[in-house]
Amino acid sequence: MTASVQKAGTETALEVGRLVKRFGDLTAVDGVSLQVRAGECLGLLGPNGAGKSTLIRSMVGRVIQDSGRVTVMGHEAGSTEARLALGWIPQELSIYPRISCRENLGSFGRYYGLKGHALKEAIAWCLHWAALEEKQDDVAKTLSGGMKRRLNMAAGMMHRPKVVLFDEPTVGVDPQSRNRIFEMIEALRDAGTAIVYTTHYMEEAERLCDRIAIIDHGRIIAEGTKEELVEKTFGRCSQVLARFAGETEAIEAWAKRHDGRVTHETAEFTIEQAGEIAPLLDDATKAGLELVDVTLRRPNLESVFLHLTGRELRD
Template structure:
């Protein structure tokens, strides 16, 4: 294993990939530090897999650079590839081998042997929650178990950079949660993780920083809270009830935190700054103005709202 010589484990600058007249990736730049999980969030066809294929040295870039641990990554580069663990969307396991046999086979390909291979295999089985099924043929595994084993194979050689391409696609909710729990442990161990997904909740749960990507371009980048501010950083409070809602609407418009009040047939919809903090005053103000409030709902902006704000379409369009 080569030594990581730079603060950033991965540095991507001005990355472009063209296929004839089609530009699949257009001027993409980002970096990942050790111990950081970085997410590429976007719909299918946004360019996520093409980006990680260039990062892993599987295909050449048309323009731009990828540096892994200070080394330029190209399809012919071998040293930088040694510190990468790539977990593709497609399963790369042998169905007629047990889980343990799969790990040991791939471990040998990664240069592990003897006691070190045995110890690392046991560690990975524990991490991915398959210790009790290690002796079963993988063709008997559920889809989620196969996905977890796929991740384990990428972890065997303790990569400095782990690349996960949509690792929870097509798995049941329980297996999905097990996969996410395993990924959460990786950055704690100091590993840099590049995680692609079109699931907003996964990006919010796992990623320290997120790049919102669409049509091959990064539309915005930052922490979840930084991205949320792009929508204006406001919340919506829905008040349902009866009584004098017109008078309540007028009174609530006077509150400093309230930016807008709209009426519908069953209540009031408020646009506010910091909804949880403003809530008590809003409910009190509505009651004092003659509205009988029967239910309250706070709707906080999320990454779906950010994507809609940036692209004009829903994340899963």
């Protein structure tokens, strides 16, 4: 269990109970149940079309569900109380491009009912949090990609929500800005904010998230800490990654005989003991495959995801 999970409170900030949402014949969310506590960051991972966006929008109160319930700090999603307790950072840059950073923050602050001194204070806090103080009078569309992202995040924080939904906040951001964004999110989490974080980058989930829920075809197919997911999926097994020169068909046929799979020209196997490696490679030699390199590793979050969904996260 990570340090931050230990820090997380016992209060349930966000709760999703048996949520179902259908669009015609398509069931986008199929009986999802989740809980996020104050000070906890829940990573929501899933391939494209898995139902992440519909789930996030349900939390915001922008979806009329077929059944189930979503509550934010005990209030029905979409209610005024829930709106005031929730911050939503959409994946798209949902800011006004033709007005300045300060004016953007002012507009969103007023939409949340802030005015006077409280509004000024919130703008100052957000500018500081997003490290945009020096750019506060710059028009939003003239900012760099990373700064726009930070402004996009700050606009959702004006009312200091207790629950924040980050929907892929680092898309198209350079590594330096990404680090800055991580620090902003970590600061929030450490201050007791409950966070739901969706991403296509496994390393982000590993760094930021205390718990991870993997969603596919509208269902939560695994949930827990990174270690718990690896343990549940692979037990004490390790992974062998072997790269060969030769025809792809021959490599795939060999991998299939040993319950492995081939991705990016690398054959991947799960083994329980190191002794299983030698027979595996002997059989490859017999099959006429020329070994280029071989790696033995402990499965990671990406292995879990691939194993459970059959797809890579960016698919």
